Amino acid sequence: FLFFFLFKLKKDFLACSPTVTSYRASIEVVSKSLRIFSGENVQLKCVIPDIYFSTWKYLWFKDSMQLPQTEETLRISHAHVKSSGKFSCQGKRETAIGDIQTRPSLPVEVSVDGGWVILQTPPHPVVVGETLNMVCRLRKKFPIHETILYKNGVEVMRQNGSSLDLQVENVDLEDEGMYSCRASWDMEMRTYSVISAATPVKVVGEFRYLPFMKSLRGRGRIGVNKIKLICHVQYNARAPAPPINFYFYKNDHLLGTATSENHKVVRRDSGWYSCRAKVPQLGLFRWSEARSFGEVTGE
Missing domain, CATH: 2.60.40.10 (Immunoglobulins)
Structure with a gap:
């Protein structure tokens, strides 16, 4: 009878034990950008704020589908356009009371472009007062003679020369929007000009709302x-x-x-x-x- 009582007590304890910890996983972008050309690679790292350094198994998701990868780092090699999507991760580990999981991370969006020009923007929101650093990247190293930056389809910056780095200093909330760039180059007596797809830039203030x-x-x-x-x-x-x-x-x-x-x-x-x-x-x-x-x- 005592054995049956202890077995039932353990079963009831497991049934009511929490299966989700208070930890929330987060994704660290190991690569320089989340917007890449097809054929390039992306690395994402799942971070769990566990001060006890427990051993975790990592669950990765693309949109709503679970991926087979279970390592801390997710590598997307030789990406193609269909590799684009929103990725999230979650930690899972075995304990004496059964498997427990962390809260899922917020998703990060990976965009794989099959074109010739992309605008790489910071993977995280830019804080008011900071400098917004962007790169107008070409698939191949052409001799660029002009680069134009657009915000919401309106030209905001034009620069001559081979530099593809674009900067907006001391940003404020009005600098938030959809950005794209146009690169122009000469080759074999012809001028080529290609514009990138628009990418969002989010700006956040130091104080999200008034005290x-x-x-x-x-x-x-x-x-x-x-x-x-x-x-x-x-x-x-x-x-x-x-x-x-x-x-x-x-x-x-x-x-x-x-x-x-x-x-x-x-x-x-x-x-x-x-x-x-x-x-x-x-x-x-x-x-x-x-x-x-x-x-x-x-x-």
Whole structure:
């Protein structure tokens, strides 16, 4: 009877055990670009943020179809146009309570072009203030005499000479769009001019939205006559990200000094409260809307 009870207990435990970890896999682009010519190669690496360095098996997917590859790195060799698609990965490993899986990665799109000219853009979104670096690539090394860059079908840059590197400095949100390039060259007494397919460029700001204020009624360690002001903002910069400072105001008067924490405990007085999030190294800052906290209620 004891054996049967323990067997049933283990079976019930396995049935209710979680099969998905809190880890989310991500894809690292090993190649220089996700947009390539047919016949070229692409490498993608599946990264699992496991601090315990467990042994994982890797599941790869193209669109909704699982691929036979189970290695950490996915290699697409001698790619053809049909190799294009959205790729994602997921980790899987055996444990004492059965197989568990990570959350799937966000997909990355590989584009294989069968033409003569492609515009290679960064595989990740460009952050406001950065330089957008692009390359107008030719399948063969022709003597280029002119390169034109288009955004949403409108010419934005024209340069003479053999350089195929194109740069847009200090980008802002308005620089987001569909980009293409045209390369022109002379060969055998004739001029050739070919335009690439359009490729999207996404630009993200340091602050995805304006800060907003929230308050908590005094309780616990806060104290009865205190309120906790919280300044919520989504800071969007790639690591190593410059530090962000928070400033808190009451009736437009600064409450103390700047802090790296997004919260501050102050005396519970009625008034108009606001906060400012600032990245000193980038000269960026955003204000929240002022909120009235009179008879403060928990939110």
